Amino acid sequence: MPDFPTSRPVLAGKSARHGKGITLEALPEGHVLQVMGATTSADLRALLDSAGLTGSALRPAGYRQWYAVGDTPLDAQALQAIVTALPPGTYLSDQSHGRVRIRLSGTRATELLSKGTAVDLHDSAFSVGHTATTLFGHISVHLSRTGETEFELTVLRSFAEALYSELEELAA
Amino acid sequence: MSNHRLSTGGRIDRTRTIKFSFDGKALTGHPGDTLASALLANGIQLVGRSFKYHRPRGILTAGAAEPNALVTTGAGGRTEANTRATMIELHDGLIARSQNRWPSLAFDIGAANGLLSPFLSAGFYYKTFMWPAGFWEKVYEPLIRNAAGLGKATYEADPDAYEKCWAHCDLLVIGAGPAGLAAALTAGRAGARVLLADEGFALGGSLLTDGDATLTTILAELDALPNVQCLPRTTVIGWYDDNVFGAVERVQKHVALPDPHQPVERFWRIIAKQAILATGAEERPLVFGGNDIPGVMMASAMRSYLNRQAVAPGKRTVVFTTNDAGYRAAADLEAAGVDVAAIVDPRARSDAGWQGKAKVLANSCIVDAAGGKALRSVHIAGASGTQTIEADALAMSGGWSPIIHLACHRGAKPVWSERHAAFLAPERQEGLTIAGAASGHASTSACLGDGARKAAEALAAIGFARVEPTFLSADDTQAAATPFWYVKGSKGKAFVDYQNDVHLKDLGLAVREGYGDVELAKRYTTNGMATDQGKLSNINAIGILAEARGVSPAEVGTTTFRPFYTPVSFGALTGTSRAKHFQPARKSPLHEWAKKNGAVFVETGLWYRSAWFPRAGETTWRESVDREVLNIRKNAGLCDASTLGKIEIFGKDAATFLDRVYCNGFAKLPVGRARYGIMLREDGLIYDDGTTSRLSEDHFFMTTTTALAAGVLTHLEFCAQTLWPELEVHFASSTDQWAQMAIAGPKSRAILSEIVDEDISDAAFPFMSARTVSLFGGNLEGRLFRISFSGELAYELGVPAGYAESVADAIMQAGAKHDICAYGAEALGVLRIEKGHVTHAEINGTVTPGDLGFGRMVSTTKPDFIGKAMLTREGMQAADRPRLVGVKPINPETSFRTGSHILADGAAATLENDQGYVTSSCFSPNLGHTIGLALINNGPERLGEKVMIWNGLRNEFTEGVICSPVFIDPENEKLHA
Amino acid sequence: MASLITCPHCGQRPKEEFTIKGDASLTRPAPDAGPDVWYDYVYLRSNPKGLHKEYWHHSSGCRRWLIVERDTVTHKVHSVTDAALTKLGGAA
Ligand SMILES: [Zn+2]
Secondary structure (H helix, E strand, O other): OOOOOOOOOOOOOOOEEEEOOOEEEEEOOOOOEEEEOOOHHHHHHHHHHHHOOOOOOEEEEEOOOEEEEEOOOHHHHHHHHHHOOOOEEEEEEOOOEEEEEEEEOOHHHHHHHHOOOOOOOOOOOOOOOOOOEEEEEEEEEEEEEEOOOOOEEEEEHHHHHHHHOOOOOOOH | OOOOOOOOOOOOOOOOOOOEEEOEEEEEEEEOEEHHHHHHHOOOOOEOOOOOOOEOOOOOOOOOOOOOOEEOOOOHHOOEEEEEEEOOOOOOEEEOOOOOOOOOOEEEEHHHHHHHHHHOOOHHHOOOOOOOHHHHHHHHHHHHHHHHOOOOOOOOOOHHHHHHEEEEEEEEEOOOHHHHHHHHHHHHHHOOOOEEEEEEEEEEHHHHHHHHOOOHHHHHHHHHHHOOOEEEEEEEEEEEHHHHHEEEEEEOOOOOOOOOOOEEEEEEEEEEEEEEEOOOOEEOOOEOOOOOOEEEEEHHHHHHHHEEEEEEOOOEEEEEEHHHHHHHHHHHHHOOOOEEEEEEEEOOOOOOOOOOOEEEEEEEEEEEEEEOOOOHHHHHHEEEEEEEEEEOOOEEOEEEEEEOOOHOOOOOOEEEEEEEOOEEEEEEOOOEEEEEHOOOOOOHHHHHHHHHHHHHHHHHHHHOOOOOOOOOOOOOOHHHHOOOOOOOOOOOEEEOOOOOOHHHHHHHHHHOOOOOOOHHHHHHHHOOOOOOOOOHHHHHHHHHHHHHOOOOHHHOOOOOOOOOOOOHHHHHOOOOOOOHHHOEEEOOOOOOOOHOOOOOEEOOEEEEEEOOOOOOHHHHHHHHHHHHHHHHHHHHEEOOOOOEEEEEEOOHHHHHHHHHHEOOOOOOOOOOOEEEEEEEEEOOOOOOOEEEEEEOOOOOEEEEEEEOOOHHHHHHHHHHHHOOOOOOEEEEEEEOOOEEEEEEEOOOOHHOOOEEOOOOOOOOOOEEEEEEEOOOOOEEEEEEEOOOOOOOOOOEEEEEHHHHHHHHHHHHHHHHOOOEEOHHHHHHHHHHHHHHHOOOOOOOOOOOOOOHHHHHHHHOOOOOOOHHHOOOOOOOOOOEEEEEEEEOOOOOOOOOOOOOOOEEOOOOOOOHHHEEEEEEEEEEEEOOEEEEEEEEEHHHHHHOOOEEEOOOOOOEEEEEEEEEEOOOOOOOOOOOO | OEEEEOOHHHHHHHHHHHHHEEEEEOOHHHHHHHOOHHHHHHHHHOOOOEEEEEEEEEOOOOOOOOEEEOOOOOOOEEEEEEEHHOOOOOOO
């Protein structure tokens, strides 16, 4: 019987990078749940809370789509509990391994992001809590403003290294 | 070499000296200089040779329109050809070289072209080098390219960084002269998000020359406003749909050694709610003989050098002007103590109220300028006869043309204004307003007022209430301008387009030969086709054409303005997308596992796929692949299948939906089962294939080919959202969520049984089973599929991507005693060809299900599916269509290549006799010879027929025989083991 | 060609985020509509001067199919709606 399997974060080798006015760091590969269907942000928030995921952020991702994300991995039972609680016509796809989160913070964060995305990130247009699925250069990302000078990028796992390396270069 | 720098004045920092070189000569200048002003200060007038005739050329302008002073800067990978000396900010270590001369600038062999000038007149491209045809490529073109031309690009890689960025603003102001500054200040005070871009390194435009005191105040206030961003050294190069502007910022083109962490140029895409075009006006050259001799300069340029850099290009200057500007230049020259020999004015009487020392020669023209590499004298003809005046500099002004380039990028046509004797663009277009001299205003106060007023109006249009203009509108008591297109009676060449060496007679010839239309004349004479796009020449050419045709310039019209306004480097357009960032690399979750197992990778689209896993002693890829293939058929192998597209399909109508997108049935697929499916295009031809499994009543899991992963998802979304929006179905791409491993070979069950907790015997988990399974004693959940691409007993195991490497290690460990090996895409290819399985080599956009032997899979009972209607049309079912078969060489020692064509035995090797082609081929280590899949006319009816396999490109012929496409285990005994 | 499309779900985005499919005024015929009707649907396209409705997919954004009505002469975008919601008669 082989050893107990372990998960290897795709950006495991990357240490946080601090540039002038920029900090770049890979976030823990916790959970990323893609929810689709005829529900609302409020209902989903309540559902996550009642499932004990009060620390998870719920982020709109377009028409009838959301991501619920957090730093802790969920086991099969926890996941199943959420799926069972979903209202009819609402579906969940576990993307905890398919999407990787990267945090970008600092006073120059918006300036750096404007080198990749056409979304207007001015405070008046993209305040804290705003999200956008957009292109960063050639790579599709889900972008969230998590603080005054703090953003999170969620990217497909297979693109994570390429995106991180591009961000590192721009952050230098 | 005399010093032309005045002892006082100018906006230069005399306390600092900048060292640079021109044609190897060490020179100095000061901060605030451009390369052009520094050369002039050093007494250097001759800076280049002209394109066609190799005539000596000097500095004509002080700005972006410069047609003559094109130099090559930098060295090695930083070499940049054709940069305008007038736009280069002087910096320490700048290396500049003149162009288009050999062996030297002063003595240029190519100047002999001047002697050939009868053959180089307008249309010479079309006339002189017509015959014989074969001479064009081998003789004429190299000759012309050698003789005519610009600087040479370097072959070395550019070591510098470039980047792109996006910007958003309420108001973009293009040009920081009086109108632009007033507009920016007005909008800035109103709290709008303002971007102010100017191509110069100093903001101010004409205020820099005029020495207006308001400039310092305005700049200080703009600087203090947090909502205003000033972008000096930034040229707005294009206006695009939806008010998007392109701009290039020269971030570090003015430093000797760029900071490697900063780009040298930044390409901006600016999304502006409103924009003010305040680009000013361009002074027109006058067309007379020898108007290109070094020392001849635009009057405004001479003023600029005088007032900004304290440089007097000449010791004794003559002024030739048709308007006030020449008098302003003369006044500034005299104020600086420079001798003005005469002011020559073709008008009857000057209305400038000239009070200076120089004599005014009214009703007069400079007919010819004399001199070789420097101006010596001018020949003047007027009412009172002719005279020759000695001068080493000439300031000319033929009036003003508003710079409306950007305003016409989206199709607006310039309109001729008699009052301005100039073409004007529509003053207001949606999102763009022209202000200041660019809209025909002349005085500084009028431009300030106009900029302020138009900014206020533009902001009002986007909801800013009651914006106060910062400057009051001023009357512009501008006299009507009189156009003056060329001087009559010149003996020497009178240049219209300096950069392309088009002179007055060329345009006359064009009209006489029937090419008088402005667009035809442009191409016939090449006027306006150089890198300066005719900034100085177009208007004079239009005037000359108009006069020759006896019509108004309005009737001649302009040629089309197109982006870019000035040349843009490839670096800026490329941004960061170069070298390893040329395109993003996609890595499989098993990438590291493959790497440590020695994989050789191959790029497939963006993916890096493991191609084969060489072992010690193997010297060719074939040895590795043959070993992998044989081992899988004998023992087992593990292959990374993660790059296959994976789509989760949810919804109560998911089954109905799948029934409509696949040509075979899916609605009745039981939970826990997988099915091979074929998707057609609406034209009835196959789009993609793959396996789809039902994981629960309302949850399916689809796999696609690697190539079409993105395309299939888009197709499904199109069908669901636009064709059948009433169906409840949702898609989530899970390609990246699941690491997918193919475990194939007779030992695969034994190996997997050590990992998978459930019973996976043939009885419990038969062929085409698909289930969520427990792994490692309940420590992990995965998805197990009993499907096979190789034809062996095989499984695909999906695990969450992070666990990929760990699980693959475990499988390899468990498989060690069964001699498992890692295998790559190449072995997979051989295995599937041996089994007759198709890929996109066969699904080539021309095949129907029937062509590939899937005819009976197509549902006849489903009421509708994509492609159903067109699949029944004539010809789609014809027996003589190219259909899938196998081919093999008659002599197993011989082989053939993919792409080879099939000829009937004995038929001549002609296209008419082509009967199909080999879609895939490989060496089969199991059979010991080459095998192939082929699409051959009526193929399945011709099994056993001898054919010739013909590779026309390499002239190879191989005798072959048509056979079944299934070379291994046609009874599927191994599959169902 | 428009430079910016205002996605009803995502807001103003550059054209790079979208993929264009073509005429959005076509209706998929019934399976038994006959060869001529199908031939028209699959192969024949008009190339209108002026207003034109097209399918645009917000492929790097919300992945919704949109109907973009734009002017092929002026390039002005007149409306952008969600295709499914429009067809279902709802607001987009
Ligand atoms: Zn969208």
